[in-house]
Amino acid sequence: MTPPSNRVPKYCRFCGALLVVTPQDDGRRVAQCATVGCVGAAAGAPGGPELLVLAFIFAENHMLLLKRGIPPYAGRWAPPGGFVEPYETTEAAAIRETAEEVGIRLELERLIPFAISSLSLINQVYVTYLIKLDRMVEPQPCAPEALDARWFPERAFPMNDIWEPSYQFDMNAVFERLRTGRFEFYQRTDRFLRVISDGEQVRYLEQRDTKPRGNID
């Protein structure tokens, strides 16, 4: 598996086209779609960040991934997840998306907060949950969102064929956490990606040298 890098999401979530990155006067960067006719391009000036959830589901030292059927990252393996709907909790969104995409019903109590990732460049915030099941339940992939769904062990994890936002995590460390039961929490800001573990130990996976002006994190 490759270590996390400083890559940022590059593709429009509506049409899959390359995003155009524009520096702002205050030093921030903004990535927007420039495809004529795309919802992402027509959206105009965005409001606050969009809220998304991811469900990292594990059982018997395997992780559940689905093969995405729609852009962005169509054809790549990714965990269940998606946009939080109005008046929905993040937990309910993770449970709903998992049911819709792979036909597995998660119990609320099993959702353990695992990461908050603020991706200011694309105006999105991801909340990730870790879910441990007792056994590998047979997934029922639901097209068009999911073309396939499988349980992957660490040694056969499809790192070369995985959805790009996986850069937010150190997947080897995620599997290691599952084995040891050690508590870990990921935090991504504009300036760093770090893992906080038991006893407030902090490990930095990425750091940026220059702090964007106008951004507080």
Ligand SMILES: [Zn+2]
């Ligand atoms: Zn687009």
